Amino acid sequence: MSLLQVEALSVRLGGRLLLKDIALEIERGELFGLIGPNGAGKSTLVKALMQLLPYSGRVCLEGQPLARMSARARAQQLAYLSQDDRLQWPISVRDLVALGRHPYRGSWWRGGLPGGPGADAEADRCAIEQALQATDIDSLRERRADELSGGERARARLARVLAVEAAVLLADEPVAALDPMHQLRVMELLRARCQTGQTVVVVLHDLTLASRFCDRLLLLDQGSAVASGAVERVLSPEHLSGVYGVQAIIGEHEEGGQVQRYIVPWSCEPSAACGANERASEDQGDGSFQRGKDPSA
Numbered sequence: 001m002s003l004l005q006v007e008a009l010s011v012r013l014g015g016r017l018l019l020k021d022i023a024l025e026i027e028r029g030e031l032f033g034l035i036g037p038n039g040a041g042k043s044t045l046v047k048a049l050m051q052l053l054p055y056s057g058r059v060c061l062e063g064q065p066l067a068r069m070s071a072r073a074r075a076q077q078l079a080y081l082s083q084d085d086r087l088q089w090p091i092s093v094r095d096l097v098a099l100g101r102h103p104y105r106g107s108w109w110r111g112g113l114p115g116g117p118g119a120d121a122e123a124d125r126c127a128i129e130q131a132l133q134a135t136d137i138d139s140l141r142e143r144r145a146d147e148l149s150g151g152e153r154a155r156a157r158l159a160r161v162l163a164v165e166a167a168v169l170l171a172d173e174p175v176a177a178l179d180p181m182h183q184l185r186v187m188e189l190l191r192a193r194c195q196t197g198q199t200v201v202v203v204l205h206d207l208t209l210a211s212r213f214c215d216r217l218l219l220l221d222q223g224s225a226v227a228s229g230a231v232e233r234v235l236s237p238e239h240l241s242g243v244y245g246v247q248a249i250i251g252e253h254e255e256g257g258q259v260q261r262y263i264v265p266w267s268c269e270p271s272a273a274c275g276a277n278e279r280a281s282e283d284q285g286d287g288s289f290q291r292g293k294d295p296s297a
């Protein structure tokens with residue numbers, strides 16, 4: 001049985017149908033990417049999976065409808081990194097990350113604060129320290145989280161979500177504010193988490209990162225699933241031009257015996273990509289993309 005099952009999921013808000021009849025099965029240990037243009041419905045889907053929006057259809061975790069789970073059980077099973085990076089309080093980075101352990105504590109009004117009854121202080125400490133290290137913000141732990149740069153804050157918010165150590169991590173654009181090195185580190189981190197049995201659903205706009213790191217993809221457009229499954233099939237030239245409205249240079253890079261694709265959105269104009277890259281070697285015939293050769297080959 002798949003870990004996460006989504007059946008006939010639709011979301012209607014403000015009189016608009018934002019998601020239409022989405023079906024999805026995500027396996028344990030999978031790094032599953034949600035892609036699509038602005039307004040396609042990616043965040044809406046993640047929020048519906050998190051039970052933060054009303055929806056019709058079913059969302060099950062190991063066969064159990066999430067809607068019937070207690071909020072605490074859900075908070076232990078699913079960790080959510082939202083797109084909204086506003087911070088409500090001027091708390092330290094370390095305290096922000098520690099909030100990720102909240103689902104394991106007793107009610108705070110019953111003494112369930114860090115170290116209080118019901119808390120496993122050692123498990124909390126380990127999870128918090130690991131998350132601080134993994135996101136490269138250990139040196140920022142005493143800083144006020146609301147005074148960090150955009151990328152530092154993004155990593156601190158991700159650390160809070162990692163500290164939950166939930167079975168499923170849903171991350172809405174976790175790398176959008178990050179520099180290239182930290183983008184790669186975060187994707188490698190998510191990949192490593194999957195290898196230890198966690199399941200990650202990640203919203204991405206960077207198609208090369210999606211292609212390189214995700215096991216499978218779902219491409220959304222205007223609330224509908226356009227394609228899902230193998231990365232190569234979903235990120236086809238037809239989808240890039242038809243859904244994103246771009247021409248892209250698609251290249252291949254070989255490393256350690258593995259061929260990986262890179263996708264560089266190049267132009268919004270149907271003909272401008274032709275000749276844009278002198279290394280382009282293969283015209284697909286429909287004028288929609290060119291295949292670039294690895295510059296390092």
Ligand SMILES: Nc1ncnc2c1ncn2[C@@H]1O[C@H](COP(=O)(O)OP(=O)(O)OP(=O)(O)O)[C@@H](O)[C@H]1O
Pocket residue numbers: 013014016018036037038039040041042043044045
């Ligand atoms: N609460 C709401 N009420 C009405 N419409 C909404 C609401 N929230 C989102 N929408 C609309 O739903 C559509 C999908 O929004 P969503 O945030 O899911 O897109 P997205 O794919 O995550 O886009 P982006 O890449 O820009 O983050 C958009 O047209 C948006 O305006």
